[in-house]
Amino acid sequence: MNKTWWKESVVYQIYPRSFMDSNGDGIGDLPGIMSKLDYLQQLGVQVIWLCPVYQSPNDDNGYDISNYQQIMDEFGTMDDWEQLLEGLHQRGMKLIMDLVVNHSSDEHAWFAESRQSKDNPYRDYYIWRPGKDGREPNDWASFFSGSAWKKDAATDEYYLHLFSSKQPDLNWENETVRDEIYRMMTWWLDKGIDGFRMDVINLISKDPALPDAYTHDPGIGTMPPNEEQTYHFGGQHFVNGPRVHEYLQEMNEKVLSRYDIMTVGETVNVTPEDGALYTGEDRNELNMVFHFELMGVDSGPGGKWDIRPWRLSEIKEIISKWQTMLHNKGWNSNYLNNHDQPRMVSRFGNDSVYRKPSAKMLATLLHTLPGTPYIYQGEEIGMTNIRLSAIEDYRDIETLNMYHEYKDAGKNLDQIMESIYVKSRDNARTPMQWDDSAQAGFTKGMPWLTVNPNYTEINVEEALADPDSIFYYYQRLIELRRAEPIIVYGDYTVLQPDDEQLFAYMRSYEGQKLLVVLNFTDQAQVFLLDEEVAYNQPELWISNYGGDHGRALAQEANMHNLRSLPLEPYEARVYRWQE
The missing domain is CATH 2.60.40.1180 (Golgi alpha-mannosidase II)
Known part of the structure; x- marks a missing residue:
């Protein structure tokens, strides 16, 4: 295996909206992050992954981008971003940006043009189809509930959105679209960033025929768990699609290979065999991928919200098969929580009596496995899940869509809320807990999302004052990893x-x-x-x-x-x- 800086690094993920607010509007921002760079340097991390800070209407908290080369007003200005990059580099840290190019916002200029008419030059930047038998073009379900298609009145056709209806999928079959994306990536790299985390990158290639996910012919397609469902998961037609490796190799040739950077792709429904293809050092695609197999260990047949107890033997089996398959072929990424997953100490540890030892135990796992460890903000002080009192207090679009869909289907509301308490993405998005002052020191205003009430006991100030804290244990693990090749390459x-x-x-x-x-x-x-x-x-x-x-x-x-x-x-x- 080649030795590289990104194999030897520890990555710290920042969710800007919840990290630190500098101006009292209740929303984290770039100057707020700047004010905490010394804290990150003290922790010892080498790479910062910054979740999207681009211009966005915020339907999906920045993962719906309306301009890839502007900064969201709520977060600051391009000057603020450039100061952040300079501040990180001065402290010996690197910056990777989120790359969201499976879809854009419906408020992006490309889509505004695309929806004007069927012969608009930008029409083919997205995936448009006429209806079929008075319904959508096919039966695909959105990841965020309901149909993956939305009819647009201007042309009486449907556009594809695998996620929110405000996140239309880009058409990667169109070479011009790919060139636009590569130009944008090059623009950011020329500004001096050190790589990309690529959002749902293995969904960019769809079967051009866009066939139904479900058919009554048992010889075709995939039978859904519930034949009465209107919409079905069509992943067999867009997960690891027919041209995805071709596109990534093209991206690597035209952009990535020209810079000394790191890349990690978020990849849905991949196997270790798929992972070896995406990360193989002789394949020129990505450095590593995030897979979701471990994140699904407590999901039942009904999916994410159908919660079942996990077993340690399953966790070991998943980790071990990924380590075995990628050994001397590709490279693993190791994480137990992020902005889309609940807090790891609540999920895999014990967030009450044994919060500190279990948080440290889980950190030991992450930092002593082969692969690059990813720390999600607040993990290093043992932040926990939250139980908000009412659905109106939640902000996550996936959570809200699920709640209303299940409610309309007559499901038990208490059971729905229990699933939300365990799995909602808002568990990870509550503001960073800096001290025991009002709003945990995150803001002087009203935070966009409720601060976890345990901030008076769990906060950075407390952790820095305690020599036996979770923070200092993380610091020691990071130091060991930096000093000892066996942890990285063994x-x-x-x-x-x-x-x-x-x-x-x-x-x-x-x-x-x-x-x-x-x-x-x-x-x-x-x-x-x-x-x-x-x-x-x-x-x-x-x-x-x-x-x-x-x-x-x-x-x-x-x-x-x-x-x-x-x-x-x-x-x-x-x-x-x-x-």
Whole structure:
């Protein structure tokens, strides 16, 4: 494997709307981010991923872009953005921008022209079709509920929108569209950015025939779980579509390969085999992808909102097969939460009694696996999910659409709200908790989304004052990763894959070995060491339990022929030795 800076980096994701407000309007902004750069430098991260800050009507919080080369008024100006870039580079950090090119906003100038007439020069920038039998062109469902088509009165035709109706899909079959996108990407790269996170990039190629997702002919298409549904997921016709690799290789040739940058693609419904295609070092497409297999581990047959308990063996199986498939071929990205996912300590840890140790345990997992770790803002202080009192308090379009669709279908409102408490994207979007002053120090005004009421106990100021905080544990993990090649480039071998309490694995590199043991439960556990490992007298490298317990661990760990490791609830231990 080639050694590169983006493999050795830790990425910190900023959701600008919720990070820091500088002017009291309740909305985070670029000057607010600027004011916290020293904090990010203190944490030790090397790369900042900035969620969209482009001009947008904000139907989907900036992922509906009306001008790719302007800054959203609420966030500031292009001068503010340039100061942010300069401030990051001065501190030795890099900046990657969100690239949202599966769709634009319906308020983009291209779409405004496209909808004027069927023979408009911009018509083919988007995917337009006449209706069929008095209905939409096909039965595809939007990711955000309802039909993926909307009729436009001006021409009496439908346009495709896989997400919101205000997010029409761009037509990548049109070479001119692709060239426009490549010019825009080059413009940003020439400004000095260090790469792109590419939104739903594996959806850009659709089957030009746009066939129905569901048919009564059992030999064609995919049978839906509920035949009475009006609209069905048509992913077989646009996920990893027929020309997606051709488009990405073209993008790489015309743009990406000309700069020393990193790229990560958000990819829906991909397998490890797909991941190897997107990230293969000999294929010239992307550096890494975000897959959703792990994020679906607690989803039942009905999808995201059909919540079921996850099992640790499933988590290990998913992680291990991705590590195995991409080993010496491509590169993994490691994350447990982001702006679209609930808070990881609430989902995979324990956000009450064992919040701090479980948050540190999960961080140990992320930062000791092969692949680039991604930290989502607030994760480093252990921010949690929120339970807002009424649906009117939520802002996320996906959550609101689901609620009204399920309500109209007669589903139990209490059950709907329980699903929202677990899975709503607003769990991750509550404002960053900086201190215990009003509105958590995020704003002097009224925040756009309710601050989590636990901010008086969970905040940056508290974390920086506590030597045993989650923040300083993250800082130590980042330092170790920067200093020790084994964490970045070492091989991975899972141990005891069927164990439902402990996640253990080995890392090996140039004669050095690491053993990582993680207790995923709120009960004490015991891990039995292999005789060969015990004989090598492994040194305790890092543990999430400090104080007297940590000193006792260190003494115990250096005893000859130690065979069993007693673990506290949510304890993480990493041992090191030389072969």
